[in-house]
Structures are given as C-alpha cells and as structure tokens.
Amino acid sequence: MIQKILSYDTPRSIALSMLLLCIFAGLALAPFLFPGVRTVDTAARICIFIVLVASYDLLLGYGGIVSFAHTMFFGVGAYSVALTSLHLGRGFDALILGAAIGAVLATCLAAAIGLFSLRVRAIFFAMITLAVASALAVLVSQFSDLTGGEDGLTFKLPRELGPAFKFGQTLFDGTVFGVKLNGKLLTYYLVFGTSLVLFLITLRLVNAPFGRVLQAIRENEFRAEAIGYRVVHYKIAATCLSAAIASCAGALYAIWLRYVGPSTTLSLELMIDILLILVIGGMGTIYGAVIGATLFLLTENYLQAAMGRLTSGIGDIPVVSALLSPDRWLLWMGILFIVSVYCFPKGIVGHFRKDP
Amino acid sequence: MSIPLLSTTDLTVRFGGHIAVDNVTTQFHPGELTAIVGPNGAGKTTFFNLISGQIRASSGQVVLNGQDISRLPVSARTKAGLGRAFQLTNLFPDLTVLENIRLVVQAKANKGFNLWSTAVALTDITAKAQTILAQVRLEHVAKQPVSELPHGDQRKLEVAILIALEPKVFMFDEPTAGMSLDEADTILDLIADLKARTECTVLLVEHKMDVIRTLADRIVVLHNGQLVADGPPAEVMASAIVQEAYLGLSPEDQMHG
C-alpha cells in the first residue's frame, strides 16, 4: 500500500527512510509538537517549498531542462489567488478558482515558451525563461493598480481560515493538547494536506512511463529521439506539468501568507534558493526536495538565533566572537552550503543511496 | 523484382561546399541484406543519417513503404519502421541495461505519454525487455548501469535495442568495430539470425570482407559520396572500381574506418 502511494519509488536506504519519516512526522504534527507562530510558519513554508522544489526537480533533475522561470509560475499561482480573493470577495470558491486559473495560466505560459524555444538549443530555452521571468517581474511592479506594485497585495481568506474562527468548543473544549482549535490551524492543515498530495503526484509523474522518458532525454536526447520519442513534445509537456504544480504551490503560499508580493514569489533570489535546495538535497530523486527544503529553511530561520545564543555563551574572545556574531549568519550559511555540496556532490539523497 | 521497402531518390547533402552524399538513388528490398562499403569518409554514416533523419537532405527523397519520409523528424521515422544502431555507442549511460531496453519496448508500445500508472506496474513491458536481453545474453548484467559495461557488451546492447525496436529496416553502422573476434562473432550471429527471418531488410556498413561474403546478398559501394557499384557480392568484389576504392588503404584503416 505504502509502496503504491510512493509509486514504488521508496527511499532505498534505512537512514534516508528514517530521516524522511522524521520530517514527515514533524510536519504532520508541527502545530502540536512545536506550538508557536514562528515554528508553525516555518513548517508551512517547508511544506510549500518541498512542492516547489520537487516540481523543479521534475524539470531539471529528470528532464535535464534548465529553466529560470520557475518562480514566475510560482508567482502566477500566488497572484491569481490573491486577485480572485480581492475581486470576488473572500471565500473558498475564490481560492479554488484562483488556484485553477493560476494553474491554467502557468501551463499556457509554459507551453508558449516551450513551443517557441525548446525546438532550438537548450541554452536558448534557459535564456528565454530568464528573459520572460524578468519581464513579468517588471510588468508586475509597473501595473501597480492591478498588482499592488512593489508593495504587493494583502487579501482576506474565508472566515473559516482566520484566527478568529474557533471550532470543537463542545467536543474538545476548544483545545487539543493545549493547542487552540482555530482557523489558523485549519489553514496549516490545508497547506500540509495539499502539499502532500502535490508531492505524491510529482513522485508519481517521475515514476510513470513519462518520467522514464524524461530520464532518457536527460541521459541522451539524441538516442531518445532515435528510439521513437518525440523529444520536443516531452520537454514541452514536462515544462507545462512542472509549471502547473509550481503554480499550485504559489497558490498555497499566498493562502498561507494572506499576502503576495514580488519579493516573496517572483524574485531571482528565490530562484537561486530553489536551485540550492535541489542541489543540496539531490537532483533527480524528488526526495531531495524534502531533505533540501527542510534543511535550508531551518538553517535560514534558526541559524541567526543559534549564533546569537552561541556568542552570548562564549563571551568576548576577540576574533571568534566577531566571526560568530549573528550579523555574520549569511557568511556561515554560505560556508555550510559549500561544504555540503563538496561533501555530497550527488546531494544528500544521492549520498545515502550510495552506501546504505 | 518485388516492390522496394526503402528507396532513395537523388539523395544529396552538402556541408558547406563539400558534398558528403551525392545523388544516391537506390532501393532496398524485403528480406535482403545489403552491405554498404567504401573507404573512410566515403559518406556511409552520412547516408544512414539521411535515411534515419539525423540530417536533413539538401535535396532528394527517402521513401519507406510508399511513404515519403524525407521531411519527418527522427522519432517519426523510427515509428514508421526504421531502426538504427550507431557506429559510436550511443546509449543511456547512467540507466541500467534493462531500463535501456525497457525504454525501447515502452516507446514501441506507445506508452511514453502515460502519466499516471507507474512504469513498474507495466509488467508486460519489463518482461518483454527481459526476453530480449536473454536473446543477446546480457541478462546477467540487467541491473548494472550501462556505463559500467565493457565495450563489447555495450555494442551488444546497441544491437539489442535494434531488436527491441522490431523495425522493418535494420541499419547497422559498423556493429563489430573495435570488438574482439569472439564478441564480433556473437554480433554477427545475431545479424545472421535476423537475416534468417525472411521479412526484414538489413543495411550493414562493414569493412571485413569475409563477413560481407558470408552475410550479404548484395553490395553497394560508396566513394566520395557517390554510389559507384551495386550488385551481387562476387561480381562487385571482382570489379576494378572496388579495387580502386579500397586501394591504398592499410588493413588497419579497414578495421577502424
């Protein structure tokens, strides 16, 4: 049964299985295990980034297709949900419609870019995605009447997803294990559940005959064509699917933040984060997205705080305390990533799978 | 004479000023094994590329089974019934031996755009791939990545891919180049097997004259991109023009051309 849910693509390493299980349990029970606004927020972001990075893995890790437009598709989903919620009024119908419009729009955009440029050289496709993504980011900041420009858009979720909505008063006294049963909790589980489904869909896609063809294209495009696969069509399909999934992740992100803006969804830094997460976790494995996103977001969120505690602990040693000052956290994060790429050239998942 | 299965009409390709294949018109019939010979750089591989579509012809046509395939992309020509084994080994290096064949069987079954069932669940496709591996005696390395195979086994896999494609026309480009005699014999046995099955048409680029003598029904000689001789083996081998085409080539060149 579990085999089937995982599309027969199990982690294939005991250590890796344990790690994935811990992350799964941690995310599934996050509001109860780590109550607190900040921790639950981190957990939700991890869920969303797992989907976002997994959908990019479908494209880069399996198909070998380099795209810089992945954040654009993420943004399309996020803005669609924000705009429908603003203009149709708060409600689940607005959310669903927004997510659907986003997915369709992202697919069409991906198809257009793909049709136009995937026939030519791979590098051309990469350049076009970069150009289109930058152009769209500029458009979004220009058309501020519609998009809110650099400030972005804040919108309201359905009442059931707001902190003021309480449930289970009679049954549980309104709390379970000390956690308040409110709309915020519901939103978290909406994010978690949808992310899980999207992740499993991605896992299925790469293990379907279609995913195998993508692998073949990555390995040897020329031969894939010679055994009868129309490579361009497969590449365009992969681009569209990955765009649609990224757009759904974007919709979830907007729902979680109740806000959408260029810096949270469209920025090039975000694109680089996606690449880093994928490389650290392990390309072409899908599970790499889980490990990578968890590690990355935990480091990003807690490294600074940990360093703060460390410096106050060790006192005033001249050079050391300067190096460990919380202001240097970016430096240390960079070093951590260089070390991890150096130690695990095939990513963490690749490393575990090699010596089980 | 029967209707040709594959024919080329005035097939020509220019690379800049250089004409690599020059007005080649010829036919290939069902059940016939044609050896294509010629010195290094004669245009044999390019002629194959024009037929299977890796290179578009500057002018001329390729007709398969009555259909003009000159404008079709490579994959469509494969679907139409052309099967090509490459001169330089051309496989999926990081995938397993079994997966290499499975992908071919899957392509043949038109399952590539199946997004929803897992590849593992399509057991008939895997089973068929295993049968083909057994035919070329590679089942013991089925789970190994191709990049770890010795050269001879990689060449065998190249032939196995062709067998899995079940094409109407088999195109072998120097299938035994760089192999030990033993390994070469295995490959040649496989080709002889194919020949024994009457319906298939085989095009074979090969330098070893003894191989050609035993296998070929017909020899086509290319020289500087032109078709200079065409006929039964004994006749062609005796002709002056073939002697000339090969004149000045050392035996080593003949092995590796």
Ligand SMILES: Nc1ncnc2c1ncn2[C@@H]1O[C@H](COP(=O)(O)OP(=O)(O)O)[C@@H](O)[C@H]1O
């Ligand atoms: N893509 C190409 N671009 C330019 N010249 C080419 C190309 N492919 C082949 N040629 C030239 O065409 C000629 C025929 O090459 P080829 O068909 O490989 O010969 P053969 O297989 O008979 O040894 C050679 O002179 C080669 O340099």
Ligand SMILES: [Mg+2]
């Ligand atoms: Mg050649």
